[in-house]
Structure formats: C-alpha cells, structure tokens
Amino acid sequence: MIVDELGYVPFSKEGSQLLFQVLADRYERGSVIVTTNLGFADWTQLFGDPTLTAALLDRLTHKACIINCNWESYRLKESLNKKKSVH
Amino acid sequence: MREGTVLLLAHHLKELKLGAILSQYPSLVRQAREDGQDYEEFLLALAELEIQVRQENRLKRRIRDARFPLVKTLEQFHYESAPGLDKRVIRELTEGQYIREHRNVIFVGKTGAGKTHLAKSPPRGSRPAVRGFAPGSSRDRSSSTNWSNPGRSGLSAVPSSAMPGMAF
Numbered sequence: 001m002i003v004d005e006l007g008y009v010p011f012s013k014e015g016s017q018l019l020f021q022v023l024a025d026r027y028e029r030g031s032v033i034v035t036t037n038l039g040f041a042d043w044t045q046l047f048g049d050p051t052l053t054a055a056l057l058d059r060l061t062h063k064a065c066i067i068n069c070n071w072e073s074y075r076l077k078e079s080l081n082k083k084k085s086v087h
Numbered sequence: 088m089r090e091g092t093v094l095l096l097a098h099h100l101k102e103l104k105l106g107a108i109l110s111q112y113p114s115l116v117r118q119a120r121e122d123g124q125d126y127e128e129f130l131l132a133l134a135e136l137e138i139q140v141r142q143e144n145r146l147k148r149r150i151r152d153a154r155f156p157l158v159k160t161l162e163q164f165h166y167e168s169a170p171g172l173d174k175r176v177i178r179e180l181t182e183g184q185y186i187r188e189h190r191n192v193i194f195v196g197k198t199g200a201g202k203t204h205l206a207k208s209p210p211r212g213s214r215p216a217v218r219g220f221a222p223g224s225s226r227d228r229s230s231s232t233n234w235s236n237p238g239r240s241g242l243s244a245v246p247s248s249a250m251p252g253m254a255f
Contacts, residue, residue: 067192
C-alpha cells in the first residue's frame with residue numbers, strides 16, 4: 001500500500017480515524033509506503049488527536065525504513081535551469 | 088504443412104491458451120529447420136517463448152492494475168540531485184524484503200525531492216509489484232485512494248488488486 005503526499009491536506013475527524021484503522025490494521029500484516037513532507041513531530045496537526053497520532057506513529061514506524069529526503073526540490077532546480085538557459 | 092494441419096494446430100493451440108506459440112511458431116519452425124534443431128530443442132524453444140511472453144504480459148498487467156497516475160522508473164531517478172540518498176538502501180528495498188517482512192517505508196522530506204518518484208517507480212523486473220507480489224493479493228494491497236474524502240473512498244476503495252509502488 002502506498003500512501004502518497006501525506007501532510008498536504010488535513011484530515012477530518014472521520015478521515016483520521018479511518019486512516020488510523022487502515023494503517024493500524026496493516027501493522028505487521030502488510031507493508032505501507034508513506035511519503036510525507038511533515039516531520040513526525042508535526043503529524044498531530046495533521047490528524048488532530050495527539051493520542052491517535054502517537055498510536056499511529058508508533059505502529060507505522062516500528063521496524064520501518066525511514067528515508068529522509070533533505071535535498072533541494074528537483075522541480076525547482078529544473079525551473080531555475082530553464083530560466084538560466086533562456087537568458 | 089498441410090492446410091488441415093495448420094487449421095487444427097491453430098484450433099488446439101487456442102484451446103490450450105498457448106497464444107504466443109500460436110502466433111510465432113512459423114518463425115520458430117523456420118529457425119529450427121535452419122539450425123537443424125532436434126525435436127527436444129524445438130519443443131524447448133516453444134516452451135520458452137510462451138513463458139517469456141506470459142511473464143511480459145503479467146508485468147504489464149500488474150503495472151496497469153496498480154493504476155499509477157504517471158509511471159516514472161527508478162532508472163529515471165536523478166540520484167545526482169539527491170545527495171543525501173543512500174543508493175544501497177534503495178537497492179535493498181527493490182529486493183522486496185520489506186514486503187515479505189511486512190515492514191513499512193517512510194519517505195520524509197521537502198516537496199520536489201522525489202519522494203513520490205521513488206515510492207511509485209516500477210523499474211523493469213526488479214520491483215516487487217513486478218516481482219511476484221500480485222497486486223491485490225492478501226499479501227499486498229495498494230490504492231490511490233483519496234483519504235481526505237473518506238465518505239467517498241472509504242476502506243472499500245482498496246481494490247482487490249494493487250501493487251506496491253515503491254515497489255521498492
């Protein structure tokens with residue numbers, strides 16, 4: 001399962017709970033790949049409920065491979081390069 | 088070959104669902120004659136052809152079933168633009184062991200870093216989706232469900248066939 005772009009659109013209460021259910025259900029049963037722009041510390045603002053968020057993060061990150069992508073935006077670089085070559 | 092034989096052969100191969108052999112046996116026959124292959128070698132060539140075509144079709148079907156919005160392969164990823172990325176980790180993930188162990192992979196980072204590209208890229212042959220983890224099998228599911236609209240998508244939106252994008 002891939003959950004892409006987590007963090008850009010906030011969830012409603014029902015949304016958070018549903019997502020929690022799905023991800024918690026998958027815990028140790030199936031893999032999930034998540035991409036997010038939010039550090040884990042900021043996930044509470046996404047899900048609203050700190051207890052739910054903590055429980056979710058706990059399961060999601062347990063034995064997970066966490067890859068930090070801290071470099072510059074590729075799209076931004078491309079746009080800047082295009083601008084340069086135009087001038 | 089006599090016309091009757093050709094027709095019967097076509098009929099039987101169709102019934103046996105040996106589509107690749109059906110469409111390509113004439114060239115294999117020609118090749119066998121030219122090379123002076125014996126019967127076993129010729130049969131082997133036919134079997135290998137059918138298997139190869141089926142594998143290719145299976146791969147295409149899995150990628151199609153995964154319903155990726157845009158397919159970018161891992162080979163297209165610009166590693167030079169991603170200085171902090173450990174290629175070994177990515178390579179290891181493409182082995183699919185994380186899927187067998189039911190472990191998650193989380194990409195955290197700024198927009199434009201290539202997270203979605205990495206997460207959803209299915210390169211030829213080495214991706215789990217491509218590898219033997221059938222989308223929608225009880226082992227793996229994937230979906231591009233819109234989670235911010237639970238009413239619309241809900242849990243039932245997880246299709247009975249999917250693939251791990253990242254299939255890393």
